[in-house]
Amino acid sequence: MSASPSTIPSPPPQPSRHGFGFRNLLPVDRPGLILAPMQDVTDLPFWTVIHPYGGPDIYFTEYFRVHLNSKPERHILKALDENPTGRPAIAQMIGQDIPHLIRTARELQRHPIAGIDLNLGCPAPIVCRKDAGGGLLRNPGKVDAILAALRDAIEVPFTVKTRVGYDCYTEFDRLLEVFAKHPIDALTIHGRTVKEKYKSPIHYAEIRKAVDALDCPVVANGNIVSVRMAGKTLAETGAAALMIGRGAIRNPWIFAQCRSAASSDEAGHAPSLRDLLGYIRALHSTTRAEDPEATDLQHTTMMKRYMNFIATGLSKGDALLNGIRRSTGSREFFDLCEQYLDSDAPMPDEPPVTSAVFAGLVEQ
Numbered sequence: 001m002s003a004s005p006s007t008i009p010s011p012p013p014q015p016s017r018h019g020f021g022f023r024n025l026l027p028v029d030r031p032g033l034i035l036a037p038m039q040d041v042t043d044l045p046f047w048t049v050i051h052p053y054g055g056p057d058i059y060f061t062e063y064f065r066v067h068l069n070s071k072p073e074r075h076i077l078k079a080l081d082e083n084p085t086g087r088p089a090i091a092q093m094i095g096q097d098i099p100h101l102i103r104t105a106r107e108l109q110r111h112p113i114a115g116i117d118l119n120l121g122c123p124a125p126i127v128c129r130k131d132a133g134g135g136l137l138r139n140p141g142k143v144d145a146i147l148a149a150l151r152d153a154i155e156v157p158f159t160v161k162t163r164v165g166y167d168c169y170t171e172f173d174r175l176l177e178v179f180a181k182h183p184i185d186a187l188t189i190h191g192r193t194v195k196e197k198y199k200s201p202i203h204y205a206e207i208r209k210a211v212d213a214l215d216c217p218v219v220a221n222g223n224i225v226s227v228r229m230a231g232k233t234l235a236e237t238g239a240a241a242l243m244i245g246r247g248a249i250r251n252p253w254i255f256a257q258c259r260s261a262a263s264s265d266e267a268g269h270a271p272s273l274r275d276l277l278g279y280i281r282a283l284h285s286t287t288r289a290e291d292p293e294a295t296d297l298q299h300t301t302m303m304k305r306y307m308n309f310i311a312t313g314l315s316k317g318d319a320l321l322n323g324i325r326r327s328t329g330s331r332e333f334f335d336l337c338e339q340y341l342d343s344d345a346p347m348p349d350e351p352p353v354t355s356a357v358f359a360g361l362v363e364q
């Protein structure tokens with residue numbers, strides 16, 4: 001298959017000394033498709049809703065916070081224990097205290113998990129100040145010690161999700177030496193530095209370097225909002241799999257569309273705005289059933305966390321979102337959604353370049 005940006009090439013064969021565990025979770029005939037971990041979004045209701053649209057090959061949980069007094073959060077464990085998708089789920093941890101990371105990894109291994117992932121990318125100041133998440137990238141020596149200890153303690157596949165540096169992507173070479181030292185089962189790279197947060201262009205060349213240097217599968221992440229961007233990411237990096245975050249909240253068909261493009265050069269199902277309305281209704285009813293105690297106002301407020309991604313990905317999304325931000329209940333919420341979305345018009349393949357959440361994310 002050609003590597004043109006509109007199609008998805010198969011991943012190149014990679015040598016494997018390590019990484020069999022994770023590699024077994026990937027399809028053999030096309031690049032793997034993975035749902036990114038997203039705090040307060042990729043929980044049990046979200047997994048439940050997106051699975052019927054095709055869903056990813058592998059799900060990641062939100063991160064489990066690890067510190068002196070931490071216990072694995074019950075609502076995240078629930079996603080693992082009740083995983084309705086039948087697909088593998090990887091539990092992500094965030095923290096920097098080695099004994100407590102090991103303790104938590106042991107606890108997580110009592111649940112049905114396909115692997116454990118360490119977060120080395122979260123840019124939240126409160127996390128970085130504690131030298132956890134992306135903050136750890138300032139200290140490759142500490143990363144080295146954590147990976148050695150966790151690799152020793154974890155019996156299931158052990159994966160790492162990183163960015164390409166803290167201040168600058170030139171830090172990635174040193175980090176890559178650390179990653180190459182340990183037999184981790186996969187490395188996911190969000191191709192930005194911690195300082196770049198979510199809106200800069202992706203450093204594809206750094207991801208490509210990791211693909212060339214590491215024995216384990218490399219997962220490319222960042223800005224994959226369409227089949228075109230999936231093809232571009234694979235063509236630029238040669239990664240074994242793609243991880244999709246915001247693009248999957250906006251468009252739950254994206255995994256099915258990528259599968260279809262990998263097998264037939266076709267872009268797959270092209271949803272209408274009315275299909276999108278159906279997805280919003282599914283999110284609404286599934287999250288409602290999960291939290292029946294919430295008032296209608298609380299539930300409407302909670303829906304806004306998805307709508308930021310769904311609505312700003314549409315041509316008239318700003319107007320819809322402005323209305324939704326002021327709405328005080330589900331009646332008003334759905335009146336607005338119907339006004340803008342009850343139509344046969346196609347949903348745009350990619351978010352408009354002017355959309356706030358996706359600004360700078362779609363290259364023309």
Ligand SMILES: Cc1cc2nc3c(=O)[nH]c(=O)nc-3n(C[C@H](O)[C@H](O)[C@H](O)COP(=O)(O)O)c2cc1C
Nearest residue numbers: 036037038039062063119190222223224244245246
């Ligand atoms: C709302 C939100 C929550 C996130 N939470 C996590 C998290 O818990 N763990 C993590 O590793 N990354 C987290 N991320 C980062 C995503 O996993 C992903 O790396 C990033 O959004 C880039 O991918 P995308 O362009 O496909 O969205 C979060 C991102 C967003 C937008």
